Amino acid sequence: MHSSIEFVAATPVLASLDIERSVSFFESKLGFTRMHAVQGVYGVVNHGNIGIHFWACNDRKIAEATSCRVRVIGVEALYHHCKAENIVHPNAPLERKPWGTLEFAILDPDGNLVVFHEQTDA
DSSP states (O other): OOTTOOOOOOOOEEEESOHHHHHHHHHHHHOOEEEEEETTTEEEEEETTEEEEEEEOSOHHHHHTOEEEEEOSOHHHHHHHHHHTTOBOTTOOSEEETTTEEEEEEEOTTOOEEEEEEEOOO
16 A cells, blocks of 8 residues: 555445434434435435445334444543434443443434444443
8 A cells, every 4th residue: 555645534434224313313313414415316414524324224123234433532421412312232331341332323214333432441
């Protein structure tokens, strides 16, 4: 790999059975900003440097088999917020992982798993 190449960011693109519902979920539950939403086509939300895109999909099984990881600072506060919103995945509470992160996960309305993690190196 050439040394002048630098990977800067990644943007997850999640399957959505209902673009409007997906965008609204991330807006209302997680404080993202709606950037674009065309029902049946494509949606985009942003929060600071994080963007999440949604593509229109007809098969819930695809969304249920999809996940992404979002690195945050303040994962414990986010966990408590998500717990109050009742969106924490029942099998993915806040937990310190052996690979040096503190993390938890939520499911969006279509079944996409979104893992929020903070680097701890401990």
